[in-house]
């Protein structure tokens with residue numbers, strides 16, 4: 620049995636987790652550098668949680684400047700089994716209106732200036748990203764939203780742009796024509812790294828705007844995003860509190876293999892592996908490095 624510990628990553632405007640009890644803060648260093656902020660450990664009900672604001676308190680890290688590897692590695696070191704991230708996003712669909720929570724299940728990665736893997740020369744791994752969101756975790760988020768009567772839709776594709784500038788009208792129209800549902804700047808490589816670290820991952824995409832394609836709405840700007848996030852901060856807090864309160868004590872095995880993603884993913888032969896990289900991978904590869912149990 621693996622004890623479930625929930626990691627919550629807060630996005631723009633979400634720098635705290637209201638309702639967290641017995642809070643303890645700890646700065647966790649990782650072989651990949653410093654996470655965006657101190658980890659905040661606590662619990663809601665019987666469930667332990669670890670909260671991290673991805674931009675740091677005071678919003679100091681830009682989407683391209685966030686150390687995603689340090690954030691995910693720190694969560695792994697803290698024993699986190701399941702991560703729920705909250706992300707503000709623009710909408711490409713009329714029916715995905717500002718204030719709606721969308722539980723996306725696919726990502727398109729258009730970032731180009733980020734460290735997107737823990738692996739590399741000396742230890743090569745290829746994990747599956749066919750199903751980047753853990754369905755059981757996502758279903759629990761949906762149940763929590765339902766229980767709190769929070770408008771929430773399951774399913775959708777989040778395109779992750781590099782930023783920090785918002786999209787041009789031509790880009791916005793192209794993403795809409797491609798059938799993407801929402802756009803943000805942070806879910807990638809976060810979701811990829813969570814998969815490499817064998818943690819379940821689900822995103823609550825909080826629609827804040829219609830980007831710039833909509834003829835009847837103003838083009839997105841920071842003020843409008845933050846106004847919608849602030850207006851919905853209470854709903855996000857209630858959703859997360861309910862999720863934590865109702866979360867099972869034991870980590871539920873992931874039907875798409877989030878918790879065993881490294882099985883059959885590592886190509887580099889053991890004798891050829893780079894000891895320095897393996898040392899950095901101590902937390903990420905902890906499960907696959909365990910000595911085999913003798914019967």
Ligand SMILES: CSC[C@H]1O[C@H](OP(=O)(O)O)[C@H](O)[C@@H]1O
Nearest residue numbers: 630631682706707803804805844
């Ligand atoms: C505040 S506007 C752009 C900013 O909002 C989103 O943040 P997050 O995903 O962390 O909630 C978007 O990705 C940009 O970072």
Ligand SMILES: Nc1ncnc2[nH]cnc12
Nearest residue numbers: 707708709803804830839
């Ligand atoms: N329209 C948009 N584009 C990119 N990131 C966003 N975050 C919130 N709204 C956004």
